[in-house]
Amino acid sequence: MSLSFPTMAAIRFGYGFRPGEAPPSSKDDLIGQLRMGAAATPDFPLGGPNMRHQAILSLEEQLQQIRQDAKTVTDDTTRRKMRKGVQRQAQQQFQHDANLRLMQAVLSPYGFYERLSTFWTDHFSTSANKSLPMRLIVPLYEAEAIRPFISGRFGDLLRNATAHPAMLIYLDQADSLGPDSAGGIKRNKGLNENLGRELLELHTLGAGSGYSQADVTAAAMVLTGLTIDRKEMDIAFRPNISEPGTHEVLGVSYGGRRRSRDDYLDMLDDLALHPKTAAHISRKLAVHFVSDQPDEGMVSDMAETWKKTDGDLTAVYTAMLDHPAAWRDEGAKARQPFDYIVTGLRALNAGPVNGVVGSFLAANQQGTDEGDMAANTPGMAGSPVTTDPAGEAREK
Template sequence: MAISRPTLAAIRFGYGLRPGEEPPRDAEALLAQLDQAAKRKPRFPREGAGGRRETASRVMSLRAAEAKAAKDGKPNESIRKETQKEALQIYRQDAMARLAQAILSPFGFHERLASFWTDHFSTSALKSLPMRMVVPLYEAEAIRPNLAGSFANLLKAAMLHPAMLIYLDQSDGAGMDAPAGRSGGRAVNESLGRELLELHTLGAGSGYTQEDVRAAALILTGLSVDRRALEVVYRPRISEGGSISLLGEVYEDDEAGSQDHLRMLEDLALNPMTAEHVCRKLVIHFVADEPPADVVAAMTAAWAETEGDLKAVYRAMLDHPRAWSDPGQKIKRPFEFVVSGFRAVDISDKDLSRLLDEMDDDEQEDDGPMRKALKMASSTAARADAKQRAARANDLTLAALQRMDQPIWQPPSPAGYADLASVWLSPGQLSERIAWARLMAGRFGQRRDPGTFLDAALGDAAGQNTRDVIAQAPNTNHAIAMVLASPEFNRR
């Protein structure tokens, strides 16, 4: 089945078609999104980067004070509960803003790249309560501003953000010959060094050794986090001094501020094995589970010629004919599926805000005497109705992604989410998608013409068999659900 380039561009390289939004015509239109999107701030963190640092610092300070009081035998349970409640609410608001960002942005290719790189440099909001506030900041500060520049700059921004160092426990380690190491209180933490080589740069099986992992870890010693200011700092007391050899290069500790880790990151960014590993992942993500070798080769050549200029690497992928052939090779991951579903029904910013409000209304349990009095006056039926609305809103958004095993900012490991059809084609996954399609049809599919919706959601990607099934559906809701559950809608 032939699919037009605009349709394929929107589905394969973006988050799908949206009524009233012109799909990108070709590779140039996709690449133009990168400069256009860079001029707009993301919808998260909700209070902006500066405001989020203040909020996170305040919450962490309160938690630290309560922990100290509890240790002294004077626990304050109310502080612990209030800070926990605030952090969880902030996470939910940010997660919904992240969902809205992907749904409402006209720059689908840029949004897909933001998701890819946030996953490549995975951190998790589940690491700790404060991380629920820090991980959204990480994507907004480290990933999005750097995804169209050099890989070296993106690598440094991601690896040297507080979220990454907290996630991989960098502050807990120390060099073997560092004062903190010699005193016996700390040991070398290899987590950051291992993930740097295995996941973020060279890739597993590229030939590095355990000695290289340890060398990378030693070069990174000294890096820590000021958790009150949420800034990365260098602490000589935990830094390994002297010369360290990694992959044939010698790195010297610099007493004026330790720049050896920056040179290591720059060297790793230019390593041909890094280019091969990252380009292969990009092709797997966008084109096919079995990446065409000629597409990967074109991208690695562009990497070498431009010293890792990511826009040139993306261009090499998009300019290759194989990137536009054989539609339907990839299964949409849950986040892509849900986002494309909301785009297909043309959900508005107002509707998304209403869904968040419905979830938040059910969380406001103890907001003071006035609310308590109102609750006492309200009927049991009204309270039950509010809970049902909240549950339905959650089931369409954050809870749906949780059930489908791709909750926002909560990857299962530093390796991120799987990007292969075998993971997302299980019976349980398909059952959840069908259930979600029915919920969507019930909430947003009423009073729609099924044929018009099919064209809006899939354009010329819809096959004749799917058109026949939709035409024979017993009612509108069933037809809308069948569109969202169709093979064409679940593939890209």
């Protein structure tokens, strides 16, 4: 390793240097960031989780009122204006959250924790473009379902990411009914396999790991009943839409005469501990941080640690940091666009002057459309309009 340890640690496992901020001096410093990062309250979503839950309910009430008015009000122009106003309000909130998310990475002294948050939010990806309420739900998703769990057991992270309104809406699980369930027969609706497929292909085992289409269908059957309480915009389990009977996933049976929440939780726990999951995600972590072609010995050590510790993620990260391959071949890994911009802003000692820092990229990282942002944003995307010409000139 020709670079010093602090330099390599800051560049490879963090978001680079920031003037006045001491880089990590040991592996223990990097691992210690996990505890400190988890203890710090994220700057997003705007107003905090409790206020955001209320904002989501308020948005749902407004949309419901617009839908009701469509049945009684004949003035299409008025309804369109009302809907555009609601859309503009939701988009502006999302833009603020996108800017706050970017600033979180730029200003945080816990670069390793922030990089892992980005990794896991991408691994369990969702999109704010799915629906208007998702503009408000997606930032909340990272804050309450991802960040608190990235240093614990993978099984806990998997449970919370899977059973969150953002994931259930994004992958249409909220509309999945057991074809032979009482609710499915009554509503003449059936199974949606999106979440079952993503669960096996991306979130756990990985593509090409040996699961079959029958496993995907069975996993989707086990997940039936897991849905959304539309009044509270929270998760719910409804036995009357759960596909009855047992369903075999990778040779293990789940369910029975009476379906319950424990069926899908047991399946998630088994998938979290599966050797293919350990290998798949260990490799993804090594690729994210170290090299597109990671050292096989390092990946193997990480996967073995996963198996020995029942998916203790801190232990897996430690195994990665302990391997010599983690500290050689500097420059082997190019930064992704979001990381590149954050690193540049940190090097320039950027701060929240007028609340403005390139939020186009942050918004894209959370799944918004640049065209939507440009259409709804005065000046720079996600920023309040400055009234100080000198300050505006400095910021440009």
